[in-house]
Amino acid sequence: MPLLRRTAIASLPLVLVLTSACGDSDPSTVETPEPTGTAAATVAPSASAPAASPSSTLPAGVDQLVGVTVADGQVVGGARRVQVKKGSVVRLLVRSDIADEVHLHTYDKSVDVAAGGTATLTFTATIGGVIEVELEEAGLTLVRLQIQ
Amino acid sequence: MLAHGVGARADLPLPEGLVRAGAAIALVASFVALAALWRSPRLRGDLAGRPLPAGLARLVDHPVTTGLLRLVVLGLSLVVLGAALFGDPLQQYNIAPWALYITFWVGLVPASLLLGPVWGRLNPLRTVYAGVARLTGPAPMAGTLPRLGLWPGALSLLAFAWMELAAPDRGEPRRVGLFLLAYAIVQLFAAVWFGAGWFAQGDGFEVWSRLLGRLAVVGRRADGALVWRNPLDGMSGQAPLRGLSAVVVVLIGTTAFDGVTRTQRWQDWRHGQEGDALVATLALLACVAVVAVLFTLGAGLAGRAAGRGGVVERYAASLVPIAAGYAVAHYFSLFLFEGQTTWILASDPFGRGWDLFGTVGTAVDFAVVSDRTISLVQVVAIVGAHLVGLVLAHDRALEIDAEGGGRPHTPWAAQLPMLLVMVVLTWSGLLLLLG
Numbered sequence: 001m002p003l004l005r006r007t008a009i010a011s012l013p014l015v016l017v018l019t020s021a022c023g024d025s026d027p028s029t030v031e032t033p034e035p036t037g038t039a040a041a042t043v044a045p046s047a048s049a050p051a052a053s054p055s056s057t058l059p060a061g062v063d064q065l066v067g068v069t070v071a072d073g074q075v076v077g078g079a080r081r082v083q084v085k086k087g088s089v090v091r092l093l094v095r096s097d098i099a100d101e102v103h104l105h106t107y108d109k110s111v112d113v114a115a116g117g118t119a120t121l122t123f124t125a126t127i128g129g130v131i132e133v134e135l136e137e138a139g140l141t142l143v144r145l146q147i148q
Numbered sequence: 149m150l151a152h153g154v155g156a157r158a159d160l161p162l163p164e165g166l167v168r169a170g171a172a173i174a175l176v177a178s179f180v181a182l183a184a185l186w187r188s189p190r191l192r193g194d195l196a197g198r199p200l201p202a203g204l205a206r207l208v209d210h211p212v213t214t215g216l217l218r219l220v221v222l223g224l225s226l227v228v229l230g231a232a233l234f235g236d237p238l239q240q241y242n243i244a245p246w247a248l249y250i251t252f253w254v255g256l257v258p259a260s261l262l263l264g265p266v267w268g269r270l271n272p273l274r275t276v277y278a279g280v281a282r283l284t285g286p287a288p289m290a291g292t293l294p295r296l297g298l299w300p301g302a303l304s305l306l307a308f309a310w311m312e313l314a315a316p317d318r319g320e321p322r323r324v325g326l327f328l329l330a331y332a333i334v335q336l337f338a339a340v341w342f343g344a345g346w347f348a349q350g351d352g353f354e355v356w357s358r359l360l361g362r363l364a365v366v367g368r369r370a371d372g373a374l375v376w377r378n379p380l381d382g383m384s385g386q387a388p389l390r391g392l393s394a395v396v397v398v399l400i401g402t403t404a405f406d407g408v409t410r411t412q413r414w415q416d417w418r419h420g421q422e423g424d425a426l427v428a429t430l431a432l433l434a435c436v437a438v439v440a441v442l443f444t445l446g447a448g449l450a451g452r453a454a455g456r457g458g459v460v461e462r463y464a465a466s467l468v469p470i471a472a473g474y475a476v477a478h479y480f481s482l483f484l485f486e487g488q489t490t491w492i493l494a495s496d497p498f499g500r501g502w503d504l505f506g507t508v509g510t511a512v513d514f515a516v517v518s519d520r521t522i523s524l525v526q527v528v529a530i531v532g533a534h535l536v537g538l539v540l541a542h543d544r545a546l547e548i549d550a551e552g553g554g555r556p557h558t559p560w561a562a563q564l565p566m567l568l569v570m571v572v573l574t575w576s577g578l579l580l581l582l583g
Contacts, residue, residue, distance in 0.1 A: 078419045081412055105156030106514070128519040129481075130158040130410075130583070144415070148160050148519060 062122065063088035068142045070096040070135060079141045084125050086147050092121040092133060094142060101136040110136070154245045154319050155486040158410050161583030162523050170527040174534045174574045178567050181538050182560060189547040191540075193385030197367060197375025205374040218275045225272040227497055232325030236499035242321035243493035248328065249312055249319075251490040254479040256357055257472060264368075265361030267354045273332060274347055277339045287343035297390025300338070300346075301355030302398050304331070306436070308352055309402035313409075314428035355395055359468050362386050363536075383540055386465040393464035397443055399471040400573065401436030403478050407580030408435065439573070443467065446569030454548055454562040462548065463566050466540035470573055473533025477526040477581060481517065488512045526581055534574040541566045 058065065064084060069076040084090055094102045099115040106127055113119035113135075125147045133142045199205065207213060232244030239245050259266050281287075311318055311327050318324075339346040347354050361367070362382040369375045370385075386392070408414050408431065421427065447460040492510050496502040542563060549559040 075419070078416060081415075108511070127157070127514040129160055132156045134156070141415075141419070144158075146160065 059091065061089055062091045064090045065093060066090060066143060066145070067093040068095070068133070070094070070098065070140070070142070073098065073138060073140070075140065075142055079143055081130065081144045081146050084145045084147045086125055086128055089122065089124050090145070092119075092123075092143075094119045094121075094133075094135075096135065098135075098138065100138055102142070103134045103136045105132045105134060107131065154239060154249050154489075155482055157481075157485065158583075159481050159522055159526070159581070160519055162526060162578070162581045164582070166523060166527050167578045167582055170531045170578055171575050174531050175571055177535055178538055178571055181535075181542060182563060182567065185539065185542050187546070189543050189550055191378075191381050191384035191543045191547075193381060194368075194370040196381035196385075197369045197373070197377030199369075200366070200374045200376065208374060214269060217270055218272070221270040222272040222275045229325060229328050231497040232321045232328060235321060235497060237321060239319045239321060241493065241499060243490060243497045244321045244324045244328075245319050246486065246490040246493060248324055250479075250482055250487045253308075253312065253353075254475070254483045254487070256353065257360060257475045257479070258483075260357040260360035261363055261472065263361070264364040264366050265354075265358040267357030268348060268361075271347055271351065271354050273335050273339070273351060274344065276332070277336060277344060277347070280336060280340065281344070284340045287339070287341055287346075289341045290343035290345065293342050293345050293349060295390070296342075296349060297392070298349055298355055298395050299391035300350035301352050302391050302394035303352075304335070304350060305352030305356065305395060305398045306402070307331075309398065309405075310429060310432060313402060313406055314425055314432045316425040349389075352395075356399065359386065359395065359465075360472055362465075363469065363472065380536070380539060380543070383465055383468060383536075384543060386468070388461035388464065390461065392461050393443055393447070393467075394440075396464050396467040396471050397440045398436055400467065400474055401439040402432060403471070403474040404439065404576065404580060405432045405435040406478055407474075407577070411580065411583055442569055442572060446565040449565035450545070450562050453565065454545070454559075456548075456553055459548055462544055463541060466537045466544060466566065467570075467573075469533040469536040469540070470570065470577075473529045473531075474577055476529035476533075477577065480525050480529070481522045484517050485512055485514055488516075527578070530574055530577045530581075534570055537570050538567065541570070 066082050066084075068079075092102065092104065094113055095118045096102075096113045097116055099113065099117075101110050101112050102119045102121060103110045104121060104123065106129070107123055109121055109123055111119045111121045125145070128147050131145045131147060133145065134140065135142055200208070228244050228247045231242055232248075235244065236242045256267060308331070315323070315327075335347070335351050338350050342350070348358060349355065362385065363379040364382065365376055365379060367375060367377050367382045367385075369377075409418075409428075418424070418427070443464075444460070447463045450463060451457050451459040489512060491505070492507045492512070495505045495507045502508075542559075545559040545563040545566075549562065
């Protein structure tokens with residue numbers, strides 16, 4: 001499936017995970033979800049814009065986007081560890097096919113996500129460490145943010 | 149969810165340079181120590197130490213001091229138990245999981261390292277037993293206690309580690325309450341059979357506190373006097389009880405398991421099934437088994453090199469510092485950060501809307517210590533523990549050699565296996581912290 005996946009990245013008008021110009025770019029954090037109106041409205045980088053110059057595609061005041069898709073009760077691609085620069089403004093985008101609550105541990109911030117919807121959670125990464133983002137009811141770890 | 153019952157922040161992976169430096173120091177120091185340290189046994193165990201000022205010793209040992217402290221600790225324990233069973237059902241609003249897993253279990257390490265075997269003095273189970281014993285009379289099986297050694301303590305520590313690191317819903321207050329209740333009942337029944345001496349051998353918390361307490365600068369001399377002493381003397385005075393190695397192996401193995409579950413590799417492998425208690429249980433036991441095999445092999449070879457048997461438990465005490473180093477490295481930040489939660493929730497332990505200490509609604513302050521300091525403490529704890537263990541093992545080998553009865557003049561050959569065991573444990577400890 002790798003070929004198909006790459007094609008999907010190139011053609012879909014949605015790249016949920018972008019790293020900021022100053023952050024480390026980790027190719028494994030690129031999600032390839034199916035396009036949805038809600039998510040596309042939040043992040044709409046054009047497919048032709050390469051990830052190398054993502055600064056123009058970031059919403060104002062946001063340094064890094066971290067996206068996760070939950071399908072059939074699992075995180076697509078598994079829960080990864082994403083590098084985050086301490087002090088940067090991070091926006092989490094969680095697309096889920098089940099209704100639940102997205103919980104950013106330690107920072108103790110939560111946001112509800114509707115079934116089939118996308119939740120957005122923006123925060124400043126002031127606390128260092130490896131922090132879990134969890135789908136609370138399901139007890140599913142979505143992503144770990146390595147903030148340093 | 150992390151393996152540890154509460155808290156969802158893990159320390160950053162250690163910087164590779166720091167790990168390399170620590171690993172190199174541990175290795176080099178090991179062989180330098182072998183060549184450069186003293187040539188005949190020096191540590192004097194429980195004979196060493198200078199007495200504390202008489203007034204201070206009297207105050208510390210006064211029955212009223214002990215009685216008051218015990219009453220306070222019994223009261224606090226009952227509050228925690230009550231909160232666990234009847235307080236807010238959610239972990240984040242209930243003091244019990246935080247008090248048990250962080251303040252008590254992790255806090256026991258610095259408390260014992262600084263003040264000595266505090267839990268032997270404060271153990272609320274002893275306080276309850278003192279009352280129970282009046283009804284039940286003399287313990288029928290007290291005579292068999294020496295034969296059990298520290299094995300029951302090792303088992304109870306393993307049970308607690310399972311609860312803390314692998315059990316399903318281990319962070320839920322009601323589970324914590326049931327565990328505490330079950331633990332107390334089992335311990336009290338055992339004490340009725342084996343007498344008050346049971347707790348020093350069968351209550352894992354007291355066993356751990358007593359072992360750590362030997363590394364404190366204050367201790368009790370063989371003649372009963374409270375003394376300032378060299379922690380090395382204190383540790384070397386630990387009797388080679390049966391099962392001492394089992395206790396140390398359980399402590400190191402279970403902390404290592406906690407480290408394993410924080411690595412990327414484990415998390416990738418377990419993704420989506422983090423709640424699977426069976427796999428966690430098996431992995432926990434596997435970690436303990438690996439350390440057990442390693443230690444038995446090392447101590448066995450050491451005995452062989454010395455040309456005599458019966459040395460396994462005599463080397464076990466030299467691994468206590470390593471167990472302590474692992475504990476500090478793994479739980480130092482948890483204690484400083486999430487440990488604040490206990491204090492925050494203490495204002496309203498039963499979820500009644502109280503605010504006894506004005507801490508309700510306070511957030512944990514994550515700025516009390518920096519990421520860099522945490523990394524440094526972790527490496528220093530593991531490498532420092534290695535050095536202490538090394539010196540202890542060195543002296544023990546000389547002592548065994550000086551007793552004769554084995555192959556003469558072989559303390560160096562006899563030390564080598566244990567030295568390698570320590571290097572392996574120290575390097576593994578550092579590797580696990582690379583995340």
